[in-house]
Each structure stands twice: as C-alpha cells, then as structure tokens.
Amino acid sequence: MSRRDEVIDAAERILEAEGFEALTMRRLGAELSMRAPSLYKHVAGKPEVEAALQERALRGIGAALAAAGPTLGDLAAAYRAWSLAHPRLYELSTRRPLQRDCLASGVEAAAAAPLLAAVGGDQAAARALWGLAHGLVDLELAGRFPPDADLSAAWSAAVHAFGGG
C-alpha cells in the first residue's frame, strides 16, 4: 500500500470516528506519526484528501446498490443502510461538487447504474429516485426530522410513490 493510500485510510478513520471538524491536517499527520507539513509530500493538500474520500464513498455505495436485490424497496433499503453506516463519508461525498477530473473514469456511472436499471433506463426517473433517496438520507443525517418522526413510514411512502412494493 502506498503512503498516499495510508493517508486516505487514516483520513477515513478520523472522519467516521471523530467527525468532519476533527479531520485536520495536523490531526491526520499525528495519526500517521508525522507532522502536518510532511503530508504534502504525499497529497497536494486537503482538497485532494477530500476528493479521494468522495471517490471511496461513490465506490462503496455503488457496490452496496449493485449487491442489493432488484426491487425498488431493496435498493432504497441498501442506499439508506450504507449511508447510515458511513454518515460522515456520505455527507462529505454529497455536499460539495464532485471533482470529476480527480475521479477514476466510470466510478460515477457505476454508482448510478443500479438506480437507472431499476427504472428501466429512464434518466429523469433515475434522477428523481436518487433525489428522493438522497433527500431522505440527508435530512435524517442532518437531524432535520422531528425526533419522533416515523422514517420507515416515510421511506415506504416514497417507494410506493415510485411504484415499488
């Protein structure tokens, strides 16, 4: 494993274990037993670290969707489960623009493919479905639903609206 990969691994650990605010270059250096300036021999800067984490999130959620069952309900459950299992990584990957030039080709399309297939290849419907899944996850992660909200019921209503069981 390259030293760069170790940096990204450490960043992911810190992000999920301690939150976004804890992911500083000094903290990241300490995790690898070096000083912050040394990190710049392995990555260009913090934006590159974040872009690499975005790519990991895209691969992770893509793999989770590809492994899910074929129904809309299965896909929705897989999307929600992955996001709740990697909440900070999910937020990091969706709340800023994709650095598409830093992204291995095909990763973005691969992540979207299972949703697209589930709606028969209709791009507009796939984007609506993505918006729905993302919106419900994002509001849940942000703590924007009332504490007593029945989110399972909301997901059921969502899947039902899109013609799922």
Added chain:
Amino acid sequence: MSRRDEVIDAAERILEAEGFEALTMRRLGAELSMRAPSLYKHVAGKPEVEAALQERALRGIGAALAAAGPTLGDLAAAYRAWSLAHPRLYELSTRRPLQRDCLASGVEAAAAAPLLAAVGGDQAAARALWGLAHGLVDLELAGRFPPDADLSAAWSAAVHAFGGG
C-alpha cells in the same frame, strides 16, 4: 431594529454574496464597522448567528410555499425557486441540526404545512415529498448532477411519481 438584528442581516448578506467560508466573525464585525470581539455583546457566538439564519430560511421557504398554487407541481416549483434564489441560506438551514430551542414556536410546523396539506395530511407522504424536493435541490446546489443533466425532466418525473400533473 436592534443591534442583534443588524448582525443577523449582515450575516445573511455576507453568506449569500460571498459564501459560507466568508462568514467569519472578523468579516462580520468589519461589515458592521466593529471588531470581532464586540459582536459577543450582541450574540452569544457564531452558532447563534447560524441558528438565526436557519430560522430566516424556514420562514422564507414557508412563506414561499404558502404563496404557491395548490398543485404538487406548483409547490415543487416554489420550493426549487426559493432554494435556488437563496442557495447558501438553504444549505445552511438544512445541513445541520435544527436548534429547536432557539426557534420561535410554530416556525417549523408552518414551513411544513403546505406540503402536508398537498398530500391530504399524510405525514409519511409529506416527509417523502419533502425528501424528494430537498434531495433534488441539494444535489443541484452541490453540483452533483452531471453538467448536462436535464433537471426539469427530473422534477417532472418526481412530481409525476407523487401523482401530480
């Protein structure tokens, strides 16, 4: 207008005009011709400023939805239009937990009421609808859709799925 309200006004101006990263206590003080430490005589700290901006966003989007036509398509268009007109305020208000104890009572419910009415009072359906609108807006604001994506088509598909015209 109280000095506190002037602080929140200035914060909103800076946020929308220069972005989230520009909203610092030093920049905010300069906008009001004072030093950053003086702000602490009017607000408890930056979190209070952000909570006040969250409340403004909630009132703004609630008013926009209340003024919109009755159909799902009208509501969706109003939601998207308000968000795109106040993108940083929208993001600030949805990406962190609501400080409900800092919020005037009824504001959260008032913002949700038009969506709830549009689905006949069904809470689960209203939350699914909110998730859908939020997800599409959030991904658009974050620059996560491909540059050539037809978002009008996605919104149409979304409204159609929920039984709207």
Added chain:
DNA sequence: ACCTGAACACCGTTCAAGT
C-alpha cells in the same frame, strides 16, 4: 451599554533545512 487591543489555542499551507 458598547467597543477595543492583546492574547490563546487553533487552522491550511509554504519553505528552507536536515537525513
């Protein structure tokens, strides 16, 4: 009551210097 300068413990990043 309101504002100030100085200070504290942080940031990301650069750079000359060491091995």
Added chain:
DNA sequence: ACCTGAACACCGTTCAAGT
C-alpha cells in the same frame, strides 16, 4: 525520497481595559 521546525495569514473566543 522523506521528514522537520519555523513561519505566515488566518480562525472563534475570552478578557481586562477603556468610554
């Protein structure tokens, strides 16, 4: 090739001091 300490221009916040 890899790491370091010192430094720069920033943060949010506290506090004693001024009017």
